[in-house]
Amino acid sequence: MESTLHKHLKKLSLYWLKAKMTDLCANEVKLFVRRKKIQADALGINLKRQEARIIEVKSSRSDFLRDEVLHSSYGYHAVSDYTYIMTPEDLLTVEELPARYGLLEVDDYDNITVKKKPTKNPKRIMTLETLLKRTGRAATNAVLFQELSKETKDVTGGKFASNAAASLIHATCPVCKKRHKYLVGTKQEEVECQTASCRQAIPLDKARVHIITKYNEDFYEELSALIKEDKG
Known part of the structure; x- marks a missing residue:
């Protein structure tokens, strides 16, 4: 079952991406990569820059350590141009991050700090058109359950x-x-x-x-x- 903290961070990741990407953002974007199903906690797209960014939320160390997708060839970093891991303060060190991932830390009052910038992926394994469709579908579904x-x-x-x-x-x-x-x-x-x-x-x-x-x-x-x- 998803924790309250994980849900909260996931919502913050969407707000942060919206400020960065401007065009289209959504939580829980389902993606199918090399016959593998993965779900991005937050995905944002900027059409002008033809760019996609993914944020994967980790609310505990155990959640981080058991996520094999982070290191796999079909992982979030392979799908997007830039990929971040978002955590509470002091959960991870920069040295623990998988290659190319950035780190976003959230304090008790929802202030988000970029502790490490991600490295750009030279070649996405998914087209922007596919990412756009998947993100649009997730965003449309979310509208039906508007909480705010x-x-x-x-x-x-x-x-x-x-x-x-x-x-x-x-x-x-x-x-x-x-x-x-x-x-x-x-x-x-x-x-x-x-x-x-x-x-x-x-x-x-x-x-x-x-x-x-x-x-x-x-x-x-x-x-x-x-x-x-x-x-x-």
Whole structure:
């Protein structure tokens, strides 16, 4: 079963590639190479440069050590022009990387650092057209399961957003990587993680936060009136 950390890093890899590649990016791109099926955690394509980049996410050393595709002749580095491994901080050393791979490290607050640049593959074993089709298919499938739009949809239509005193947000804990909803004040600096086994403080100025809706005094007055009416 895929871990929360692996899912989280995979999403970050897509955002990073989008900033680099601009044209088309997707997670979980299925590829068939020399009768072998492999799946790129993230693949990005730049049409102007006729270039493809792959990021393979590794959330643990055991995950890294057991992945035979990294070293094989049909591996990610053979399919793309540039290939990276993305990990949490200090999981791998540069010396451990397979030939031609770059290394991206992610800290607790989702900052991504290029620890080593990849070496360009002189000749891909898959055409850009094939990679484009596969990436497009994966991206289309992902649209059907859009998570972010559901998380940030404001069902109130911003009715109580003016001069708001509180907000309902989604926030990711930098420790356990779980994502929950929180009701916070507009000047609140941190919130306690709702995961029972974690309960770490989440600094709201550093964590990945999305505002779902905002509440002002009008909301409080209307809610209070409804509660009073219901009790009466």
